[in-house]
Amino acid sequence: MIARLALLALLLSGCAIFPLSEADCRPASWQQRGYDDGYFGHPPQDMRLVPECARFGIPVAAGEYLEGWRAGHDEWERLIGSIGID
Numbered sequence: 001m002i003a004r005l006a007l008l009a010l011l012l013s014g015c016a017i018f019p020l021s022e023a024d025c026r027p028a029s030w031q032q033r034g035y036d037d038g039y040f041g042h043p044p045q046d047m048r049l050v051p052e053c054a055r056f057g058i059p060v061a062a063g064e065y066l067e068g069w070r071a072g073h074d075e076w077e078r079l080i081g082s083i084g085i086d
Contacts, residue, residue: 025053030061031068038072041080045069 027033037045046069049060 020049020052022056022058025049025056025058025060029068030064034065034068034070035072036068038069038074039076040072041076 034044034046037043044066046060046062046065049065050062053060
């Protein structure tokens with residue numbers, strides 16, 4: 001049981017272990033970045049992107065990102081539902 005909790009804590013801390021680079025903060029399109037995150041089943045990353053990209057002086061278009069994430073996540077849910085995984 002303790003080993004499982006330790007593994008879970010390690011997995012959840014992955015974002016803190018690997019900070020974003022400046023290149024991660026310069027996507028061609030924030031909407032596409034959001035779509036990609038949503039399409040691959042990732043939770044929204046806007047709360048992580050804003051402070052991480054601020055370190056490089058790069059503003060995050062959170063509205064565009066979330067618009068893309070919603071579209072990608074909708075597609076992900078449709079695909080997951082079509083193969084019977086709930």
